[in-house]
Amino acid sequence: MRSVVVVLAIIAIWELACRLFSLPSWLLPTPSAVALALAKDFGPLMHSFLFTFKLTLGAFALALVSGFVIGLLAHLSRGFRQSVFPFTILLQTTPVVSIAPLLIIWFRNNAFMALLTCAWLVCVYPMISSTLAGLGKSDTNLQRIFTLYKASVWKRLWHLELPSALPYILNGLRISGGLALVGAVGAEFVAGTGGQELGLAYRLLMAAYNQETARLFAVLVVVSCFGLVIHVLLSWLESQVLRRLRLKDSSATTG
């Protein structure tokens, strides 16, 4: 409730400051002008939003599955961890803008796939690292009991390691969710859409190119709200699962 008041206060001060100092609209439009642009462009904006939404959701789903599988394989196999896993660090250290041109060449006839791959590259690493970290965090005493009674790998995973890893996996999921949107918008900035569909990044670029700052802000509002909804939904999911499993939030211990 307090944050809503703060937002409303900022909007009011912003509106007043623009009018008081007669700031040109190309430099800083008033919130009312932004709201007007948002209402005027609502249809096309929603069309672009749907494209970015599909891209974000696709990248996030891919990251969720592939990140979990890679993290699990790295946990289960020392050979995999020592040979293949180090290369996944490249996913985090290589800027996606430097890979985008290559992806555009490879997916020449499918711009969506090029964008999806770019966005996936941005958001998959937190899932991999949190899955691997979480699977190694189960109670050491319980591990001793499982080892003593020669529990199979699957029993150990099912009864102990996977549930113990959930706080970390859900934390990674929340970070990946936010990065999926960053990746989707960033990928479209770099690679474009091949003229097939127009995402929110395209609208941002066009508004900036035409110096239609109010429109630019209107797109920013949509992108920010989308990011906020992703964060809130994944945080809610995280708290529900952890409460149900009576587990503690991993961010409390990992910072």
Place this chain on the structure above:
Amino acid sequence: MSATATRQMLVECESVGLRFASREVIKSFNLQVSSGDRIAFLGPSGCGKSTLLNLISGLLSPTSGRVNRILEAEKISFVFQEPSLIPWKTVSENLGLVGDLIPQTTSSMGETILSLLNRVGLADRGNSYPDELSGGMKMRVALARALVNSPRLILLDEPFSALDDVTRTRLQDDILALQRESAIAYILVTHNIEEAVRMCDRILVFSRFGGLLKDYDFSSGVATKSIDSAQQHSERVQKLRDEVRQAWSDVSTEGVLRA
């Protein structure tokens, strides 16, 4: 080690040694554990007491010597310093997990769990989750879990060190009563002389460098049930305290065992 004809040997350590890289953690350690034995490993933190439990249970393999286990791993149980219960499972499910891990214990598991919870005074808490229990209750659940597989040897890895006095005494009484009723042997890892004397009739004192300093056998050839009197208890504690301090001062001036 005094062993009567009726007592069966469970584990034998023969010149067991363990080396991590260049550090020798355990040096030529010998021990026979028979049914009904109540043995304490007394020593300061980091002297290798818990490592010895891992060697005895088979969780670790010695780098020299050998550990002969006459009993199968399924007949060994652990109780740790922390209860280490699974938070998303109820008390009954925590106990039932052992049945999942050791298939032969699954028959009439429900009855076994109920009887064990009754045994530790928690019959009405089977459906509770660990975070709904006090620290002492959790430790009693941990003890009940250690009994699900009808063990012949229980390895107690400092299970009382995080408990308050009342809860500690209650849990110690539970274990002593259990041991009186059956031929279960246990090894208690502790750094508390009082506790070692109260719970055990054989006390192995370790130096902080992992060597065995003294081996006290108070059983006098007969498996005693418990400390006979308060006076006898005090005498043993005093004797042990004096001798341990003397032994410590011979080896190192660092660190003092707490009584």
